[in-house]
Amino acid sequence: MQQRQQEDKRDFVLNDPAHNLEADDAAHWASDCPLQIDVSVVDVLSDYTVRGVLVGFTPGEVAVWVDEEIPPGRAVSVHLNEFSFEGQTLYCGSKEGQHEVHISIDDMAGARMRRTPRFPMTVPAELMQPNAGPVEITIRDISRDGMGIESPVSLETGHPVAVVSGQAFVFAVVRYCEPLPGGKFRAGVEMHHLFEPPKPAESEPAPSNTVREVVGRWFWRKPELQARRQTA
Numbered sequence: 001m002q003q004r005q006q007e008d009k010r011d012f013v014l015n016d017p018a019h020n021l022e023a024d025d026a027a028h029w030a031s032d033c034p035l036q037i038d039v040s041v042v043d044v045l046s047d048y049t050v051r052g053v054l055v056g057f058t059p060g061e062v063a064v065w066v067d068e069e070i071p072p073g074r075a076v077s078v079h080l081n082e083f084s085f086e087g088q089t090l091y092c093g094s095k096e097g098q099h100e101v102h103i104s105i106d107d108m109a110g111a112r113m114r115r116t117p118r119f120p121m122t123v124p125a126e127l128m129q130p131n132a133g134p135v136e137i138t139i140r141d142i143s144r145d146g147m148g149i150e151s152p153v154s155l156e157t158g159h160p161v162a163v164v165s166g167q168a169f170v171f172a173v174v175r176y177c178e179p180l181p182g183g184k185f186r187a188g189v190e191m192h193h194l195f196e197p198p199k200p201a202e203s204e205p206a207p208s209n210t211v212r213e214v215v216g217r218w219f220w221r222k223p224e225l226q227a228r229r230q231t232a
Helices: 002-015 023-028 210-218
Strands: 037-043 049-058 061-066 075-080 083-095 098-104 119-128 135-142 146-151 160-165 168-179 185-196
Touching: 037 061, 061 083, 083 185, 119 146, 135 160, 146 168
Parallel strands: none
Antiparallel strands: 037 049, 037 075, 049 061, 061 098, 075 083, 083 098, 119 135, 119 160, 135 146, 146 185, 160 168, 168 185
8 A cells, every 4th residue: 555655655756747857857756756754844924834755855955745735836844853954835736635746945055166186984874775775885985975875785876866974965976886895885976965953052062063074174165065063
């Protein structure tokens, strides 16, 4: 039953004429490989909360399935556990009592900067991928545009993933994956959005956040990776 519902969702995204996606964006979208991340969508004006499932993203936009209609043009915040970002509803389509809502990620502006060097590291993280449970991975290097990771499972090129490490939550797309000796895999992912939880009070020590510190120190000017802090 659950598999049939997921297939219906994919067909709806692909076949709805009101939803017009560029061909290059299709690899990131839920139509091919839903992420299935539980989220809350909060209306900024009324503070009304709707539970949903984030099924995919394209740079600057996410797709969420919810049980209640959220009209286009609403200012909302999307909460993924302790992480969040703000945006506006861009589209809402209905099928069999469920609603597919597309929400902008309002952390994008300007053009990309030139490429920068990679910084080697060994940082544990958790990876969420389509149609599979979370897996423990190791981040081996990071640059302004992406991360090199070591994974116990093979990753599909072009598929969206989410990476959680310490106080950083990243939406990314797999750009390559190749086998390593010992049955592991080395993959490169392109980062599109980085989120972090609220900043602690001045009297509280800030938790360690290796990924966020590297991105913030060296790549902060990349507009696509400017992190949105959750407001109280």
